[in-house]
Amino acid sequence: MRFAELLTQAEVKRTHEASLEVLETVGILAHHAGAREVFKRHGCHVDEATGLVKFPADVVEKHVAMAPSSFTFRGRDPQYDRTIPGDGPIVVTGSSAPNVVDPVTRVERRATSTDIANIAYLINELPGFDIFSISTLADDAPAGQFSLSRFYPALKNCLKPVRSNTPNMDDLRQVVELGELIAGGKGAYAERPIINHHYCPMVSPLTMDVDSTEAVMWLTERGLPVYTTVVPNAGLTAPMTMMGCLVVGNAEFLAITAFQQMVREGTPVIYASLPTVADMRTGAYAPGAIETGILLAGQAQLARHYDVPSGGYIGLTNAHGNDAQSGYETGMNTVLGVSAGATLLNMGGLFSSLMAFDFAKAVVDNEIALMDKRVWRGLEFSEDNLALEQIAATGPGGSYMGSKHTKQRMKTTAVLPRLAARDMRAQWEDAGRPDINSRALAEARRILSRPNPAVWDAALDATIRDHFAGLVAGDATPLEALEA
Amino acid sequence: MGDEAIFEQLKQSIVDQDEDAVLDAVNKALADGVDPKTIIDKGLLPGLNVIGEQFEAEDIFLPELMQAALAFQAAMGILEPKIKESGGEGPKKGKIVLGTVKGDLHSIGKNILKLLFETSGFEVWDLGIDVDLFKFVDKAKEVDADIIAMSALLTTTLVGQRDVIEALKDQGTRDKFKVIIGGGATTPEWAETIGADGWAGSAYEAVNLATKLVS
Numbered sequence: 241m242r243f244a245e246l247l248t249q250a251e252v253k254r255t256h257e258a259s260l261e262v263l264e265t266v267g268i269l270a271h272h273a274g275a276r277e278v279f280k281r282h283g284c285h286v287d288e289a290t291g292l293v294k295f296p297a298d299v300v301e302k303h304v305a306m307a308p309s310s311f312t313f314r315g316r317d318p319q320y321d322r323t324i325p326g327d328g329p330i331v332v333t334g335s336s337a338p339n340v341v342d343p344v345t346r347v348e349r350r351a352t353s354t355d356i357a358n359i360a361y362l363i364n365e366l367p368g369f370d371i372f373s374i375s376t377l378a379d380d381a382p383a384g385q386f387s388l389s390r391f392y393p394a395l396k397n398c399l400k401p402v403r404s405n406t407p408n409m410d411d412l413r414q415v416v417e418l419g420e421l422i423a424g425g426k427g428a429y430a431e432r433p434i435i436n437h438h439y440c441p442m443v444s445p446l447t448m449d450v451d452s453t454e455a456v457m458w459l460t461e462r463g464l465p466v467y468t469t470v471v472p473n474a475g476l477t478a479p480m481t482m483m484g485c486l487v488v489g490n491a492e493f494l495a496i497t498a499f500q501q502m503v504r505e506g507t508p509v510i511y512a513s514l515p516t517v518a519d520m521r522t523g524a525y526a527p528g529a530i531e532t533g534i535l536l537a538g539q540a541q542l543a544r545h546y547d548v549p550s551g552g553y554i555g556l557t558n559a560h561g562n563d564a565q566s567g568y569e570t571g572m573n574t575v576l577g578v579s580a581g582a583t584l585l586n587m588g589g590l591f592s593s594l595m596a597f598d599f600a601k602a603v604v605d606n607e608i609a610l611m612d613k614r615v616w617r618g619l620e621f622s623e624d625n626l627a628l629e630q631i632a633a634t635g636p637g638g639s640y641m642g643s644k645h646t647k648q649r650m651k652t653t654a655v656l657p658r659l660a661a662r663d664m665r666a667q668w669e670d671a672g673r674p675d676i677n678s679r680a681l682a683e684a685r686r687i688l689s690r691p692n693p694a695v696w697d698a699a700l701d702a703t704i705r706d707h708f709a710g711l712v713a714g715d716a717t718p719l720e721a722l723e724a
Numbered sequence: 725m726g727d728e729a730i731f732e733q734l735k736q737s738i739v740d741q742d743e744d745a746v747l748d749a750v751n752k753a754l755a756d757g758v759d760p761k762t763i764i765d766k767g768l769l770p771g772l773n774v775i776g777e778q779f780e781a782e783d784i785f786l787p788e789l790m791q792a793a794l795a796f797q798a799a800m801g802i803l804e805p806k807i808k809e810s811g812g813e814g815p816k817k818g819k820i821v822l823g824t825v826k827g828d829l830h831s832i833g834k835n836i837l838k839l840l841f842e843t844s845g846f847e848v849w850d851l852g853i854d855v856d857l858f859k860f861v862d863k864a865k866e867v868d869a870d871i872i873a874m875s876a877l878l879t880t881t882l883v884g885q886r887d888v889i890e891a892l893k894d895q896g897t898r899d900k901f902k903v904i905i906g907g908g909a910t911t912p913e914w915a916e917t918i919g920a921d922g923w924a925g926s927a928y929e930a931v932n933l934a935t936k937l938v939s
Contacts, residue, residue, distance in 0.1 A: 271829070338879045338909065350917065377879060386883075407827055407880040443829045450854070451827055475787070476832050522926055523786040523836065525908055594879075595911065 241618040243544075243581035246537050252545050255483070255538075259490040263295035268446050268495045272453040275499065282502040295495065303498035309547045311467060311508040313371050313401035313436045316422065316696070320400040322370045324510070324549040328583025329616050331609040333363055333602065334556060334590035335373035335404055335438075341591065341598040343684065343719045348596050351376030353389045353712035355597070359589070360397035361692045361716040362602060362684060368588075368609030373438070374404040375589055375597040382710045387411035391418055391435065392704070393714035399694045403436040405452070412437075412455050414708075416464070421704050422696070430463070437466040442492040444470065444477035448499075456496075460503040467510040468496050469552055469586075473525070475518040482517075482531065486538050489513050497548075510584055511543040514553035527556040527593050528569030530576075537580030544581065551577065551584025555608070558593050562600050562677040566591070570605060574612045585612060599719075600680035607657045614655045658683060689718045727766075730758060734767025739774050741791035743798050750799045760803040761812060768796055772843065779928060789928070790836065793843040816847040818870040818938035821863045823851035824907070825884030830877035833907060837873070837927040844931045857887045864901050870938050873930070875907035882909050886918040902937045906930055 247255065270276045270286075270293045280286040283299040312323040313330070322330045340351035343358075355376055363372040374394045381389035387406040394402045395418070406412040415435060423429035437459050441452035452468075459466040470492040472478035474485035493511055500507045515535035519526045526532075536554050543550030555574035559566035574585050588609065589602035619625075630645045640646050659679045661668055668674070674682075695715075705711050730753045737745035746768075753763050775792040778784040807813050820841055824834050831853045841848045849867055851859055855874075864872050874885045885905045892898040904922040905915050915923035921937060924930035 336879045338882060338914065339911070348911075348913070350913075405880065447829065449829045520785040520787055521782050522928075523833070524926075593908075595909075 241616060243540065244537060244576075244579040245541055246534070246580070247541050252541050255487060255490060255542060256545060258487050259494055260295075260297040260300055262446070262487060262491040263300055263495060264297055265294070266446060266491075267292045267294040268448060268492075269293075270448040270453075271450045272448060272457075274457060275448055275453050278457070278499060278502050282498075293495075295498065300494050300498050303501040304494055304546055306501040306505050306507075307497055307509045307546070307548050308506060309549070311510045311549050312465070313403065314432055314434045314465070315399055315401040316395065316434055316694075317399035318432070320370070322401065324551070324583040325581075327370075328549070329551070329578050329585055329612060330370035330583060331368055331588060331605075331612070332371040332403065332584065332586045333359075333369060333373045333375050333588040334553065334586060334594055334597075335375055337376045337590050337595055337597050338379075339596040340376055341596055341600075343599045343681065350379035351597060352380045353378040353393045353714055354380075354717055356390055357393035357397045357714050357716040358688055358719075359597060359599070359602070360394045360402075361694065362599065362687055363588075364398040364400055364692070364694045365687045366603065366606040368606035368613070369400065369602075371401045371403050371436070372398045373586065374402065375602075378712065380712060382712070384410075385414075385708065385711065387415050388418060388708060389712045389714075391415050392708075392711060395419075395422060395434070396696060396701070396714050397692055397694055397716050401434065401436050403438050405437065405439050406455060408451055409454060409458065412458065418704065418708070421707055422700065433464050435464075437464065438469065439466065440469050440471060442468065442470045442496050444472045444492060445488055446492060446495075448496070456500065457503055460500050460507050463504065463507075465508070467508075467512060468500075469512040469514055470496070471514045471516075473516050473518050474531070475520055476523065478515075480517075480520075482535060482538070485515055485517065486535060486542070489515050489535070489539065490542055497546075509548055511539060511546065511548050511550040512552040512584060512586070513539055514556075514586075515539070524558075525593050526558060527553060528558040528565070528573070530572060532556075533573035533576035536573075536577045536582050540577070540580040540582045549583050551582040551586070553586040554582065555585060555587030555605070556590060556593060560592050560596075562598070562604055562675075562680065566601065567604070567608075567676070571608050571611075574608060575615055578612045578615050585609070599684040600677050603680035603683045604659060604676060607655075607659050610655050610657070685719050688716065692716050727756075727758065730756060731767045731770070734763060735771040735774070738768055738771025738792055738795060739778075741775075741788050741795060743791070743795040746795040746799050747802070750802055754802075754806075760806045760810075761814070763803060764800075768799055772796060776928075786836075790839065793839050796843050797839065817845035818934065819847045819849070819867055820871045820873055820934060821849045821851065821860060821867065821869045822873045822875075823855035823860060824853040824875045824877070825881050825888070826854060826856055827884065828876050828878050828881040828907075829853045830875070830907070833877070833927065834875045837875070837906070837930055840927050840931045841873075841934065844935065846934065857884065857891050860888045861891050861895065861897075865897070869901055871902045871904060871934055873904050873906070873934070876905070876910060877908040879909040882914065885910070885914075885920070889918050889920065902934075904930065904933055904937070 378389040420429040439452040472489040478485040478488040517531040555570040557569040588605040902921040
């Protein structure tokens with residue numbers, strides 16, 4: 241597929257230069273002393289009194305060039321491993337919402353580890369999703385097990401790669417320990433690290449925090465998979481122009497990428513972002529707005545310039561239910577991203593700009609994901625696909641419906657949605673006028689009513705539970721049972 | 725120039741969100757011998773009231789509201805010292821200890837709120853970002869605050885808001901302060917869950933909330 245391009249090559253180059261100028265003259269405020277030390281050691285100018293780091297252009301370019309051109313996510317089952325850009329576009333759930341829309345009562349409430357187990361199982365079964373980024377927090381987490389109560393039910397119920405963050409180093413070490421237990425030892429885990437870490441150490445504009453920076457440094461030193469997202473917000477943390485927002489985000493990406501390469505040369509990265517334009521009427525956060533898709537399209541071009549995979553949070557919605565807004569915000573933005581060559585779509589399952597997970601929304605997003613992947617396949621031009629022989633054989637006035645050629649391709653040429661209405665109005669009325677929400681929820685119930693084949697064996701579970709006393713149960717539960 | 729014309733000019737310069745014009749009008753009023761408190765009460769505050777109404781009606785946007793507030797603050801930079809000199813300083817609307825919770829470095833929303841709090845007549849102690857729970861508690865005690873206002877943008881740092889309320893309870897001082905929360909990661913349900921006294925979805929609403937809580 242030829243990608244949609246919003247910038248000329250000359251404009252891409254100028255945007256890159258502008259970002260270098262920002263890093264060289266404005267700089268980055270680095271709150272973590274260890275990070276400042278790394279920057280200083282590699283040729284940046286560090287003002288210890290203010291924490292300001294300024295980057296000579298050649299230092300940035302030299303280190304960014306060290307970043308490999310691909311990033312691999314690993315799952316418990318290697319058949320679900322995904323490498324971008326090659327396997328792209330890959331679709332990831334939205335993550336770390338504090339709430340869930342209760343699948344039975346449909347009332348929003350704090351999410352628990354049981355919700356995470358159910359979501360993990362659902363995502364494992366929905367073919368549009370490639371990565372399970374742990375969608376919610378666990379309000380029932382025992383003291384000292386904030387992150388464990390998220391990663392344990394997620395990993396237990398999902399064979400696909402699991403991704404998330406941790407708020408502090410104790411939690412991070414605990415989570416890596418869990419990964420090592422699952423892998424069967426430190427050595428085995430180093431070979432196949434199945435926990436994919438993600439952080440936002442860059443706090444826009446142009447600031448590096450303490451806790452996430454520390455986590456990224458620790459993981460990068462150990463060669464464990466970690467990538468970061470930059471989050472410029474035009475009008476608040478970036479200028480009120482699309483290009484100004486792109487430049488701030490790009491400068492932040494270059495700084496954190498250079499940082500990771502300084503810590504360990506050749507560390508895989510993703511150019512991931514969540515760029516937004518704030519709603520200036522109130523200052524409201526608007527990740528579902530179309531400007532996010534446009535900015536990510538620009539970013540995809542920059543990422544190709546740097547030869548690194550790209551994408552980010554795209555297809556989020558500000559809507560609070562499965563309504564038209566929810567559909568068009570997720571749909572329009574992700575199509576825009578995919579057309580521009582973004583291969584990581586962090587899009588699934590969340591309402592209210594990242595505040596609440598919804599089971600039905602995840603099922604709807606699965607279909608949108610399948611459509612996005614179909615867009616990526618494009619027209620599949622080939623001599624064979626011109627189907628000239630078929631056209632000749634069928635002739636004017638004939639039908640292609642009964643041909644072998646059609647039969648062989650009927651399941652692959654088009655997306656076959658489970659939710660979209662394709663029947664006649666009368667049939668729809670006879671069925672009680674089901675809307676997208678009820679159809680999606682029924683599909684979630686159907687999936688979760690079966691026993692989960694992804695759960696690991698009892699011996700491993702006993703080992704893990706023995707190692708971490710007081711761990712949450714972490715088992716998926718059919719939605720009917722939750723009702724009772 | 726008559727007093728009425730001066731007040732109208734003060735008011736209009738705030739409505740126009742024009743800091744230079746506000747300062748001109750203030751200096752002119754002072755030169756004309758108008759009392760600083762009267763300049764505020766009859767000129768600047770009526771202007772801010774118009775701005776508030778325009779903002780609620782979406783006739784003006786947040787950046788315009790902020791510019792009006794900044795222009796007001798610039799005027800206060802001239803007027804407040806004069807009011808102090810003359811010993812005529814009136815009581816503030818209330819005292820607020822403000823900050824972003826531990827682990828969270830997001831400051832922009834909080835800073836907008838600080839500006840609006842101050843503009844509406846509160847005295848604000850801004851503890852900044854990444855604020856340890858005891859810093860909130862200790863500062864509130866030290867300044868005898870009416871309100872502790874906490875922001876959190878990250879869902880993973882939300883618990884910091886609960887920690888502060890729990891610490892206040894442990895120390896038996898929960899009733900001494902009103903605790904309000906806000907920020908991108910918060911909801912009214914969360915406020916209820918942790919036993920906060922209020923939640924606001926925007927800086928503008930937070931000012932109304934705080935005003936209600938102290939009145």
